């Protein structure tokens with residue numbers, strides 16, 4: 063017994079000594095010692111991790127930039143850059159002699175089967191091969207094929223909302239859920255060849271639910287990688303708090319596998335070419351193929367990447383429009399004056415509505431779907447970023463939310479003002495640094511679904527605003543301030559119990575009087 067007590071004392075002393083020595087090293091001897099940053103964040107990961115786990119990472123990084131300037135040390139081995147030039151220097155393509163900056167895998171997670179999908183492809187070679195195949199399913203030509211499928215889901219979404227509005231006498235609970243239903247239904251049909259029928263059943267499919275729930279477990283999984291000495295302890299805590307989510311995640315991955323295999327067993331797609339038909343077509347090109355395991359890990363990732371980001375953007379757009387009546391009136395006028403029936407609304411025509419795009423851009427700025435910086439590792443030999451020499455091994459990023467909410471880049475950064483994106487939008491905004499806004503990132507690993515995302519956002523938003531009048535219920539004002547941000551926003555009311563979340567108290571809808 064005494065031996066055990068003595069042993070644990072030694073372990074505790076060793077850990078304390080290790081901690082003190084690493085603090086001294088990080089502050090006075092580390093290659094990043096001269097970069098500005100607060101003492102604690104520069105010497106330990108704890109402030110960063112605490113903010114990340116609490117869902118306040120973006121605010122943490124913004125506060126540090128506001129205090130220390132455009133380059134700040136947010137953790138002992140990590141710098142955050144708030145400069146336009148840093149976008150290309152960190153994420154841009156580099157010459158063949160200079161390898162690109164790889165992703166910091168402490169932040170990212172591989173899929174359940176352990177096989178890297180596109181977003182975590184470990185080398186440029188694997189990434190390039192996977193991207194060439196998968197990009198065929200998200201090309202401009204593919205977008206044309208996607209339109210009728212998406213239109214049919216958006217029409218079902220409107221019908222369902224209409225029924226709901228009538229049966230609840232003009233009140234619908236939680237519009238966010240409905241955005242989840244339509245975006246996940248479309249994406250599961252496109253990727254798996256069959257939808258999970260959330261709209262049909264007016265409820266979440268368990269697969270969709272677990273994908274959304276898992277978002278808040280990510281920081282805890284990452285913490286174990288950031289703090290390897292505490293990893294066993296963190297894993298025990300994670301198992302305790304997230305046991306149910308982790309179990310459901312295992313099951314949902316299996317369901318994803320069975321869906322994709324079922325689709326593969328069918329040679330033909332349904333009415334429209336889907337993801338698998340594009341992947342099959344690429345097999346005709348020599349040396350282009352995905353292994354079965356790569357296909358498995360990519361398909362689940364694509365559904366998440368193509369749905370959660372969109373429901374976040376749609377709920378953000380809806381909230382900011384309803385909280386800013388001027389913008390809401392301008393946009394509904396633009397849409398209702400441009401189309402005399404729902405069936406006229408198309409991808410091509412929507413791309414010509416300037417105020418609609420201004421609203422979408424302003425929502426990306428004020429509430430980017432990916433709120434944090436996407437961290438990259440500087441290769442050995444170092445790199446020049448924003449005019450500074452950055453030693454190899456440093457993690458670097460441009461933080462979306464913190465950069466877009468900076469008064470260094472935008473006039474009245476916390477105000478929702480779509481006019482700043484319009485040509486001739488006003489003297490006030492001539493100095494806005496618009497190039498800093500890169501919600502889809504830049505370079506060879508930028509978002510593959512950008513065109514689909516924009517088309518889908520325009521279509522769902524425009525059709526909804528054309529058909530319905532909407533108003534925000536009293537309790538939903540300030541919804542945006544109450545959301546936690548992890549790798550994505552944790553904006554599901556049921557999950558985090560924020561009863562004042564958008565729509566949770568009955569957010570809108572009276573049917574627009576069309577007759």
Ligand code: HEM
Nearest residue numbers: 180181367368371431432436501502503507509510511515
């Ligand atoms: C508003 C909507 C969206 C936003 C803001 C967004 C944003 C992003 C960002 C910032 C990245 C880079 C991630 C990183 O550097 O680690 C990314 C990657 C990616 N996104 Fe999106 N995304 C959106 C919608 C979509 C859609 C609809 C799809 C379609 C499935 C999609 C598919 C992808 C893929 C496949 C990647 C990985 C690309 C690669 O690594 O080569 N995204 N997205």
